[in-house]
Amino acid sequence: MRRTEVKRQLDEGDVAALSPLLDAAEKDDTAQAYATVLAWDDEHGDGRPVAFAQVNRGRNGWALAYGGHADAALVQAAVDVVRQEGGGHTHLWVNRPTDADDELARSAGLLRGRDLYQMRRPLPVGEPYDLDVRPFVVSQDEAAWLEVNNRAFHWHPEQGGWDRAILEAREREPWFDPQGFLLHEVDGRLAGFCWTKVHADHHPPLGEIYVIATDPDFQGRGLGRRLVLAGLDHLAGQGLTVGMLYVDAANAPAVHLYKDMGFEVDHVDRAYVGDITP
Ligand SMILES: CC(C)(COP(=O)(O)OP(=O)(O)OC[C@H]1O[C@@H](n2cnc3c(N)ncnc32)[C@H](O)[C@@H]1OP(=O)(O)O)[C@@H](O)C(=O)NCCC(=O)NCCS
Structure with a gap:
């Protein structure tokens, strides 16, 4: 029974x-x-x-x-x-x-x-690109990052509307690594970012594009693609052989970009x- x-x-x-x-x-x-x-x-x-x-x-x-x-x-x-x-x-x-x-x-x-699609592709990618990025600096970059994140994800139920407390809680997570949280600036202004997360306990270990966005003022200029490449490059440099990300099936620009970059749907949540x- x-x-x-x-x-x-x-x-x-x-x-x-x-x-x-x-x-x-x-x-x-x-x-x-x-x-x-x-x-x-x-x-x-x-x-x-x-x-x-x-x-x-x-x-x-x-x-x-x-x-x-x-x-x-x-x-x-x-x-x-x-x-x-x-x-x-x-x-x-x-x-x-x-x-x-x-x-x-x-x-x-x-x-x-x-x-939600979980998409994966093998690493390294090997596609040439040119992009200046620097790691996120804790206690310095929060305000600028929150502004870009909330502008880019204003429509998104989980990723939109973040405040400092939510970001600082992530910074305290054991997996948080500012070296894998990449920022791209244009004339001193944050234009986009690629935040990665390593799932070392997964078999095979997965290198996740955890959050990525281009500020709406800078979208459509090829920045999103280069940010993904920079994130995947960082992960490959850490020895990871599988890149992974989650994306809303209805997020057409992002799904289009990832498929074009060789990501395939591994499974649906x-x-x-x-x-x-x-
Ligand atoms: C997804 C995102 C990062 C792309 O950034 P971007 O800087 O505009 O990207 P790119 O300029 O490199 O363009 C990437 C591709 O998306 C395509 N694209 C842009 N807008 C599109 C739309 N509305 N519908 C379909 N494809 C679109 C572009 O045409 C380009 O493909 P192409 O090279 O074949 O033309 C950006 O739209 C964004 O920040 N969105 C909000 C946050 C988000 O959804 N992040 C992803 C969560 S998983």
Whole structure:
């Protein structure tokens, strides 16, 4: 018999039991873990949960994700946590979605929203380019960077509207490396940037173009392409052989650019969305 259980805090035994599932789940570096729903199967569970759903509370509302052999009861239990906590706008993120995930989300009242592409290409690229870049300097470049980021991403739910506190939280992340956060200036003004992130624990290790933008005043001049090349060059110089990035499937200029540079879609992450009533 399957049963579900909501935990506000995982004890050590839970974490150990969950680790194979957690390993498979995407790590979300924006949201705070709020609750975990565990599904147990007394006949087939082998003393471990057979599935889990993570409930996170972030800047843009609630974010849910699940792993293992999820079923409708598990997803419903996660949605019920949101409902009991006052409800609100909710995203359910699914890695490599299938028809079964579409159906699970629908059964919990969540509809298909955005698709994110994870794209990859081999490194090094070997395309010649010319671009002056310098590393980001902590405590000096924040204001200029925030302005360009927020101008370029004004339409973007997660990457737009950043403030100093969000940026400084990233600067405190263990992976943060200003040497891989490249800025390009024109006459002393920040015109674009390419911020990279190394996923050393991934097999194979991935060199991510984490955030990239050209200020709207400088777009359409070939800067975006050269910024990507500079970022990929930096990653290749660190010994990485695979370049990776996430892009909204609907972001036509960016998808066009990346495909033209030899990136291919590795897989899709899909958001299902809904407004959960209290
Ligand atoms: C994506 C972005 C970085 C490109 O910067 P850019 O400096 O304009 O890039 P480039 O001048 O090098 O142009 C890159 C390609 O995009 C194409 N492009 C530009 N606008 C486009 C549009 N509206 N639709 C389709 N393609 C477009 C250009 O034509 C060019 O391709 P081409 O060389 O075949 O002509 C820029 O649009 C941007 O900052 N966007 C907002 C932030 C963002 O979306 N970042 C990416 C998140 S993953």
